[in-house]
Amino acid sequence: MPYATQPEASHYVAGAYIEDSAGDALPVIYPATGEVIANLHAATQEVIDRALDAATEAQKEWAKLSPRERGRVLTRAAQILRERNHDMSVLETYDTGKPLQETLVADATSAADALEYFGGIANGLTGEHIPLGEDWAYTIREPLGVCVGIGAWNYPTQIAAWKAAPALACGNAMVFKPSEVTPLCALKLAEILEEAGAPKGLFNVVQGYGAVGHALITDPRVAKVSLTGSVPTGRKVYSTAAEQMKHVTMELGGKSPLVIFDDADLDNAVGGAILANFYSSGQICSNGTRVFVQKGIKEAFLKRLSERLSQAIIGDPMDEETNFGPMVSERQMEIVKGYLAKGLAEGARLITGGDQVDRPGYYLTPAIFADVTDDMTIAREEIFGPVMAVLDFEEEDEVIARANDTEFGLSAGVFTRDISRAHRVIGQLRAGTCFVNSYNDAPVEMPFGGVKMSGVGRENAKAAIEHYSQLKSVYVRMGDVEAPF
Numbered sequence: 432m433p434y435a436t437q438p439e440a441s442h443y444v445a446g447a448y449i450e451d452s453a454g455d456a457l458p459v460i461y462p463a464t465g466e467v468i469a470n471l472h473a474a475t476q477e478v479i480d481r482a483l484d485a486a487t488e489a490q491k492e493w494a495k496l497s498p499r500e501r502g503r504v505l506t507r508a509a510q511i512l513r514e515r516n517h518d519m520s521v522l523e524t525y526d527t528g529k530p531l532q533e534t535l536v537a538d539a540t541s542a543a544d545a546l547e548y549f550g551g552i553a554n555g556l557t558g559e560h561i562p563l564g565e566d567w568a569y570t571i572r573e574p575l576g577v578c579v580g581i582g583a584w585n586y587p588t589q590i591a592a593w594k595a596a597p598a599l600a601c602g603n604a605m606v607f608k609p610s611e612v613t614p615l616c617a618l619k620l621a622e623i624l625e626e627a628g629a630p631k632g633l634f635n636v637v638q639g640y641g642a643v644g645h646a647l648i649t650d651p652r653v654a655k656v657s658l659t660g661s662v663p664t665g666r667k668v669y670s671t672a673a674e675q676m677k678h679v680t681m682e683l684g685g686k687s688p689l690v691i692f693d694d695a696d697l698d699n700a701v702g703g704a705i706l707a708n709f710y711s712s713g714q715i716c717s718n719g720t721r722v723f724v725q726k727g728i729k730e731a732f733l734k735r736l737s738e739r740l741s742q743a744i745i746g747d748p749m750d751e752e753t754n755f756g757p758m759v760s761e762r763q764m765e766i767v768k769g770y771l772a773k774g775l776a777e778g779a780r781l782i783t784g785g786d787q788v789d790r791p792g793y794y795l796t797p798a799i800f801a802d803v804t805d806d807m808t809i810a811r812e813e814i815f816g817p818v819m820a821v822l823d824f825e826e827e828d829e830v831i832a833r834a835n836d837t838e839f840g841l842s843a844g845v846f847t848r849d850i851s852r853a854h855r856v857i858g859q860l861r862a863g864t865c866f867v868n869s870y871n872d873a874p875v876e877m878p879f880g881g882v883k884m885s886g887v888g889r890e891n892a893k894a895a896i897e898h899y900s901q902l903k904s905v906y907v908r909m910g911d912v913e914a915p916f
């Protein structure tokens with residue numbers, strides 16, 4: 432390994448790397464080769480306690496700083512992250528297998544954007560003055576306390592920063608548990624935050640499987656839980672958090688519709704469908720995996736899509752020419768292969784792809800199924816891999832009803848040149864994050880999140896502040912108190 436992928440120790444707690452080899456083994460596997468590139472351990476209860484104690488102490492001091500001082504630390508961290516973008520991107524590629532071509536522009540950069548954004552707005556996080564005649568009231572925006580972040584494996588740096596940045600800006604501390612599949616990147620974020628001036632213990636990283644996540648969310652020291660993960664995990668975490676009335680943010684899975692009307696610009700629609708299905712080898716929560724194509728454009732769409740897919744460069748993710756990498760793990764590859772088999776068995780027409788590539792690592796070629804119907808498994812369940820399902824439609828009302836016929840509601844997209852139709856359709860799609868003539872943009876200035884089973888709360892933008900702070904209302908009487916007796 433030309434890069435050091437073995438961290439000094441498994442966990443970053445109270446400003447130092449710590450190890451407890453009594454924890455379950457947690458090997459880190461490079462998806463492009465299947466090699467073990469680091470050996471970590473899951474946190475024991477002792478490590479969890481140390482992290483929560485450190486966060487509790489650090490939060491008290493951090494909350495006393497002025498928001499401007501807190502913001503400066505985050506802004507400095509953003510700057511350091513940008514300076515180290517190349518190394519962070521290489522590490523993200525080792526963690527996830529995503530091509531360096533992607534990680535250089537979409538991971539540490541997105542994390543830096545979040546730190547910069549929340550650093551910038553920290554000093555604007557005020558309460559309000561409420562005039563009530565002679566009397567008045569005011570509100571104070573207060574932190575929640577210790578927040579727990581739990582991550583999925585597809586965007587390890589971005590997910591850690593999308594949670595840490597608003598949490599810290601609001602005066603909270605955080606204990607972050609990365610996915611057991613991609614545990615490396617968050618450790619670097621912890622180092623950088625401290626280098627930027629965050630007090631020791633403000634942002635801690637503890638490794639582990641679901642049991643460590645469970646131990647964190649049931650701990651009474653924790654005020655809030657922000658999970659990025661699947662719907663089944665979200666259900667468990669949300670209900671566990673509810674027992675102690677903890678605040679939650681749930682960023683969960685999806686099966687999002689992308690609707691392409693006859694009048695759409697063909698190349699833009701094809702480009703949108705590629706971004707909605709094959710970036711990060713299809714491992715993006717918001718992906719538009721149900722591609723509804725109006726009948727008049729269907730054949731041209733499929734032809735152009737196949738042509739463009741033949742230009743995908745599948746290979747070594749560290750080679751910057753590569754634009755399509757492996758799946759994150761053997762397990763995820765096997766799950767996707769299972770869905771490919773179901774698609775064929777249920778009568779969908781495989782246009783191209785779906786083959787395991789004859790090389791080490793977990794590579795599948797990008798797959799397109801046509802003639803998919805609404806009842807097929809590949810049109811109903813989240814696959815989280817490079818499998819596009821193309822469904823035909825004729826009428827606008829019909830496609831809106833079919834697009835909404837899902838338990839999920841993370842994202843939706845529309846391609847059309849008719850601007851009135853674009854907004855009319857988007858207005859009726861039940862999804863939290865939508866796109867017009869585009870797909871999968873995730874700027875930090877725009878709230879991100881889902882409706883229905885896809886989640887609760889929003890990440891990014893000013894909206895995230897509501898989920899990492901609470902208001903104290905203070906009524907002020909200026910005159911005498913009039914009591915009935």
Ligand SMILES: NC(=O)c1ccc[n+]([C@@H]2O[C@H](COP(=O)([O-])OP(=O)(O)OC[C@H]3O[C@@H](n4cnc5c(N)ncnc54)[C@H](O)[C@@H]3O)[C@@H](O)[C@H]2O)c1
Pocket residue numbers: 581582583584585586608609610611639640641642643644645648659660661662663664665667668681682683684685715716717813815841880881885886
């Ligand atoms: N909406 C979003 O922003 C978003 C972003 C990325 C990924 N995702 C979703 O994440 C899923 C893929 O990620 P995954 O396979 O890592 O998801 P997952 O649900 O298996 O795991 C997510 C995290 O939860 C932890 N966990 C598991 N059981 C737990 C429990 N009982 N208590 C506490 N923590 C527990 C895991 O260790 C992991 O860190 C997909 O469904 C994808 O759509 C959503």
Ligand SMILES: O=CCc1c[nH]cn1
Pocket residue numbers: 585586589714715716717871872873
């Ligand atoms: O995986 C979901 C979060 C996301 C969407 N686009 C970039 N990151």
